[in-house]
Amino acid sequence: MTKTVLPTxxxxxAPDLRERIEALPEGTALIGISTSGRAIAVDLxxxxxxxxxxxxxxGGSTTVLRSLTAQFLHQGAHALVLDPKRISHLWAKALPTVTHRGNVxxxxxxxxxxGEELAxxxxLTDAELDTTPRLIVSVDSAHSALRQLTRYWETFRNKDDPHTSLAVTALEAALWSGRAARVHVLLDGTPATSALGAAPHELFGTVVLARVSATTWQRLAPFTGxxxxxxRHRGRGHVIQHGEMHETQAVWMTDADVVTWLTDPDAPQN
Structure with missing residues (x-):
């Protein structure tokens, strides 16, 4: 296969990229362009x-989350952005259809x-759901967030309360039942199966990997070899979909790109 020379x-x-993104159907977002020249997108x-x-x-995981979340917001979705570092997604605080949370x-x-919104x-009937905005749950640094949530739950859990954090249970429910409710999880990190209760490849139809160890690769993409x-290129990684692997240069959106695009869509990009 002939490889396309991609920018770093x-x-x-970039010329025509914004127009290409805006032409995508609702529920579809561009992850990037593969070295075969193919547009690699996710269809929720x-x-x-x-x-x-x-x-x-x-490796650019925060940028991928920001880019995908922004594209769905542009299409009319709402978003819940969970940012345990508190500084990775400050763009989210400027947007009315986004709820940003940082502390545990x-x-x-x-x-x-x-969990209550999912329930x-x-x-809802199909007709009611069709008029309900899609909800994107963007979870940065998920491994750290899950550990913090587990410890936090133990600080006030009563004897008769469930052993597992109600927050972790709600996230797991969104992963298993979200498709039927137009709730979609974009998760950054290596989710612990002990916390989420299933192997990652059972929960995620699209996996983006970059600069990971051989052990992490085998765990998250066990069927790809x-x-x-x-x-070494920032934002260059591999996207695994349908058992196929695509070396891909991810779309790079800055905080300013996102805020300007979503608050003033007619403004030209710098």
Missing amino acids: MLSFS DAESPHVLVCTGSG AGIHDALVGL RRLT PALKPS
Whole structure:
């Protein structure tokens, strides 16, 4: 297969890229362009209701989450952005259709609320659900967030309360039942099966890997063979869908790109 020479960064301001993104149907977002020249996208209404992003340092996982979340917001979705580092997604605080939570108490309460919203949506008719905004749950640094939520739950759990954090249970419910409720999880990190109760490849139809160890590769992409040599290009990784693997340069959106695009869509990009 002939490889396409890709730029070291696929900026949102690159010629024609914004127009290409805006032409995508509702529920579909562009992850990036593969080295075969193919547009690699995720379709939430088809086979991939959730996305897992796992990268090593500098691999661009936060940028992938920001880019995908922004594209769905542009299409009319609402979003819950969970940012345990508190500084990775400050863009989210500027947007009216986004709820941003950073501290563990806020993340806990937001996920418990998510569980209630999921239950409500599952009672709606198809016609009612069609007019309900899609909900994107964007979870950065998920491994750390799950550990914090587990410890936080233990600080006030009563004897008769469930052993597992109600927030973790709500996130797991969103992963298993979200497709039917137009709730979709974009998760950054390596989710512990002890916390979420299933192997990652059972929960996520699209997996994005970059700069990960051979052990992590085998765990998250067990059917694709041995781990490939990571690229030094920031935002370059491998997208696994339908058992196929695509080396891909991810779309790069800055905080300013996202806020400007979503608050003033007619403004030209720099």
